[in-house]
Amino acid sequence: MTAITVDRLHKTYLVPEREGGLRAAVGALVRRRRREVHAVTDVGFTIEPGEVVGFLGPNGAGKTTTLKMLSGLLHPTSGTATVLGHVPWERDRRYLGQMALIMGQRNQLQWDIPVLDSYKLNQAVFRIPDADFKARVEELSELLALEELLRKPVRNLSLGERMKCEIAGSLLHAPQVLFLDEPTIGLDVAMQRRIRSFVAEYNRRTGACVMLTSHYMADVEALCRRVIVIHHGRLLFDGALEELVHRFAGDKTINVELADEHPLDPAALGPLVDGHAVERSATGFSVRVPKAETPRVAARLLAGLPVSDLVIEEPPIESVIEQVFEATSAEVDGG
């Protein structure tokens, strides 16, 4: 059985709209103009139990809207979805009891009471038996180093500490589906890494399925073998991360190290690299060439220069994704 099935999902918002200025503001009090915004258009995919899927797209692409529909917060305009056999927006308690939504930018722990007390509220809400509750709190606090934090009021915690406590609190009921919306946003690198490895371990141990959005590609590379990319509310790509790079990266980078103090003559180098822009380094240079020409250019460089080392690299995922979005924006804008 699949964990998540999404079919032709649409979500259209009606947003009030007005010009700036006093006149327009007064006018809007009387008659509000509204504009349709297609946040999600015709999105479909399936996710198997135990999968960790990266959900990528620039700001405003429709990621959060999709996650909110799947976690039951929003009704779609049309289309269907089932998660663990339930229609999420029916908000059946049996579904909500197996699901967790974690948003890096928002807290659910109560500000003024100790973390552990917030956990006890969750225990009551999720009907977690005492023995399970105790064992899980102990284990999570060991994994995430929460010992010192559990008895402090949330307002006294740092951002990173708070996020760890948020995540632990959201997992006490051992959810089978996890929606993580930017879980590492604003955290330092060490804390990001800690949370990443924790999510991986949680997935490994419980077999829960995870959908993750993040602007940090390191999160995605570390956790997700599969990615779903949406842009302007439409599905752009659904497949393995390497395939995304393979399919969308138009260029490769050739890094060349030269032997000795070889005087590099720009005029001679030009024809060797088909006139592509060359970036000089202390001991050599690098050049970006279209993928198809890479073997030919590399062979010419090896033949024509005293090369001590030559490495061909895929571009970093960040820049691939950027390219994908730029390309499709141009397509959409151009009509």
Add this chain to the structure above:
Amino acid sequence: MTGERLDADWTSGPRQAPGEGGLAGLVRHDLRILRTYLSLGVLNLVQYRSDFVLSVVNAVITLATQVLGLSVVFGQTTDLAGWGPYDLLVLIGVHFLIGGVLGLVVRPSMEAMMEGIRLGTFDFTLVKPADSQLLASVQVVRPQALVDVLVGLGVVVFGMTRVQASLSVVDVVLSLLTLLCGLVVVYSFILALSTMAFWFVRLDNVLAIFQSLFGEAGRWPVTIFPGWLRIVLTFAVPVAFAVTVPSEALTGRLTYTSALSAAGLALLFFAASRWFWFFALRRYTGASA
């Protein structure tokens, strides 16, 4: 990372999962949530020690001015639309009591809900496997308000010892029931007001308006107001009515008409506010990320 292993039981799940066990299961679940929120809130009293002192001072000042006001009125007359001085003292006590319960959990929770709708954290209330209205209504407890509850109880008891009304057990039970009705009416009213935050994101002043209505009109028997205002304070903004009926019961002047209308009004307000709540939830769009 090495050494990070999950060993607790992550698969057994709850013995009775949320949503299971039929109606009895739902009610048990709701009661457990209510109990946990209230008891944790009150146990956290220590977090608010200085606030607590302030609320004692505040309650004493409020009580003193109200009693002073009463003594001014009763310096001129011995009877206000059939209410004697100690009858009105009982009413002040009931007013304190209801205000205290509202301040203990309902008002702070509603304020938190409106804030949550504005900031987007209300999402977390909706993804919990429990009754959303219940969660929204009990999410924050402000234990300082216990002072008002205790002062209210004390004033009611003191006033009753001075009122020449002998209450039977039935009268006491009726009094408690009408008190419950009054609470339900006022709670439903506040809930409906706060629910409007789903449309008009900034609504902080709504509760301030309610507070001044309840604070001013609520501490007089609804029967002393002229006819049209009495109707408004009974059906449109039922604050005075909610305080008056239990006070009538406690001072031995409850009629069947007002007892029944209190019960009817409580049911009506509760059902309407709950319907309005779910109507609003369907339109919820949340704050954007």
